[in-house]
Amino acid sequence: MSDKIVSDAEKQRESVELYLKQLGNIIYEQIENREFPWIMMQSRSTDNIIYDPDLRQYVLGDRMIRRHSRNIRHIRPFTQLVWTAWFARELLRLRKTSTLREVYYSARGQRDIEFKNQAESDNIITDLETALNTPREEFNIFPEERSAIFGDLTIEYTVPGYEGKRMNLTEHPDGVMIGPALTSSKFVETSADKVLVIEKGAMFTRLVEEQAHEQFNAILIHTAGQSPRSTRSIIHRLNRDHGLPVYIFTDGDPWGVHIAMVIISGSANAAHLRGLATPEAKWIGVWATDIIKYKLPTENLTDYDVKRLKELTADPRYKEELWQREIATFLKIGKKAELEAFSRYGLTYIVDEYLPAKLEGL
């Protein structure tokens, strides 16, 4: 079985390498034919990002754009795109991984190609993803790792030097960092029957300490704020491939609400990609109604919070009743509460009382 896993990964790698090579071929031949090189891709401008209610995520519309090196404003990003494609191919060829930040720094010293800032290089990478219809993780480019996973899940590595090696994710009590190796690993088996996603590191640590994974028979994932795409893709896999329901637990404020929503329905930024959203996942708190029900210590909503909440009411992803109700309640009480607010009832209250009650109530 493990041989098959490795060779699957190998096949995938080869096919991505081939895509990249073909991109090089097209451009090479355009120049040979005395044509200013160009490529077509789906437009990522806001008017081409559409919410697909069936998929329950954002997708790109049909509008295509042409990136043309004849255009004085496009030639620089076009060159950067070709360089980035080459860089990605080198990564795959050398079986190395890299991070978004590293790509930005690798272009340093490449005269005229250098990115002004990381936002620029991130954007070019997104272009490459769109043009080749392939998420950057398959080019071996990963975000900075901040999020972690813990629980009874056995994985098998596919990265060089670790091929076939297995590990159970309860082995390390701080959790295992969700990096390239974990992202590219195969999930072999698990006894868990649910996934619990937590926004904050402190709460994640508390749950591990309280053996919540056993109590709830859950895999715990810590997103460290807005969850990185690799983390979202792992949540997606656990849900789709292993049939585990997913429960998300965030701060009770507009930002926490949206962290949950991005896991469930994806973000407009990743509208060109599939396999990141988990429409079946459930946001279980902290709800605005929980603030009232549990008399949680609160802070007042700021003007900025209020503005954000109002934006969310208009967002197509939020049209379901639960969301509309909770947003309305936030606005009505004018308060917000953090996960830590439960500490007022003792350190273990959240594990002993709140979460069981919440999961029961679903």
Add this chain to the structure above:
Amino acid sequence: MTEVEYQSISPSDFFYRNREIAGFSNPSRAIYAAVRELVENSLDACEARRVPPNIYLRITEVAASETGSSIYTLRIEDNGTGVPAEHIPHCFGQVFYGSKYTLKQARGTFGLGGTITILYGQITTHKPVRITSSTGGDIHEYEMMIDIEHNRPLILKHTVLDNKKGWRGTAVELQLEGDYSRSRYRLYEYLKQTAMVNPYADITFVDPRGRLYRFKRATEQMPPLPKPVKPHPHGIDVETFRRLVAITKARSMKAFMMEHFQGVGPTTAEKFLRAAKINPKAKPSSLKPEDIVRLVRAAREFNDFIRPDPSCLSPIGVELLETGIRKELNLREDDFLKVVQRKPATYLGFPFIVEAAIAHGKSIAKQSRGGITIYRFANRIPLLFDESSGVVWKVVNRNINWATYKVSSDTPLVVVVHVCSTKIPYKTVGKEYMADQPEVEREITNALRSAARSLRLYIARSIRLAHEKRRLNIFGKYLPKIAEFSAKLSDREEPPDVRPLLAAVSASLPEVEKKISEVPQIVGQDS
């Protein structure tokens, strides 16, 4: 009752008492005024002789005086006509004595400037002036002072020297009080601008600190000598009319008009005299003072005289002005310079011609802080004071909408305006700036607008050229990289050839580049 004492003062005395009128108001102004008077006399003398001027000017400090200013010796030497020995004492020792009282354009007009300079030197230092001059024969050297009360020269010493080398010219050496350090900047500007509009002159200046400033001539060519002409009836004043009546040999007023005024034939003369209600057959000597006043007024209103004759004017000319400006502004080939000469026009019966130029480009940008620098000239004399009161300033800042010509407030520009006329419309006796006579103002405006139209094209082309160059530069940077990485990406050894693509980008460049090097010509520009 107070006793009133009546007295008459001589003209020298008058100017002694009112020397600020002639520009000698304070020590720093005095040096500038003195240099200006003497340089102008020298330039006039050389032009009268039709030789390219060689002017040597030296100022040395003699002794510091207690007021903070100093005593200087000022020496100027030229290769002009020279002054005939018998005229030397009067030319330099008596005001209102001179050779330029005809109606033709010259720098000097009043028979005053040189003498008042000498007078000022004498008042402030009590030292005589030394004039050395030759018209080609012997050299005469006078040491003299001015008898202020009686407006006449006082000769202290007269020497006749052999002229073995055949020298011709004049040298004036005098002492005066002044403040050189405070007049240095103006003096330098004056000489530089003089060199600009007299590119055929060679001017050397040694300043009190021993520094040598040299303004080399850029051409031997001189503008044509203006012809003396009779006055135009429109411009006549009562006093001149009265004088003409007194000296005329004409027997009838009709003959008088034809004889003493330009462009007046028998028909016009008769028509005019009828309109003025003067009998054409009347004897000039029979005119009463009120007749003269009436005639002068009628002459101003009579519209059938032909236009004043501009042949008495001596404009610099497009070519010479261009040479002078290029030389003094150190313009390079690819800088913009457009010189425009307008056709002769008249105001109040005086003919005048406006010449104007606009310079722009990298060389100008280097020497200016941006914005418009104005150079003003009247009869080839630089005007350095009261810029914002003058007509040129008004035209530049009010009449012309620079934005129309793609000029923004920080575009470095030089604007040159030269007005030549038998009578410059000075606003003050100080001859520092020109009044906004509507006709003159209109001509200056039109001249600058016309030059600015070329400028607009130049700027538009520069913008386009810069744009094209930037484009080519960008493609030249990125296409090879695209080629390089597309080859690497597709496992090829050699990058594809981008030269055909670069050639396509730069196809239009040489054409734009060629255009920029020639100053745009616009139809109808020079009228």
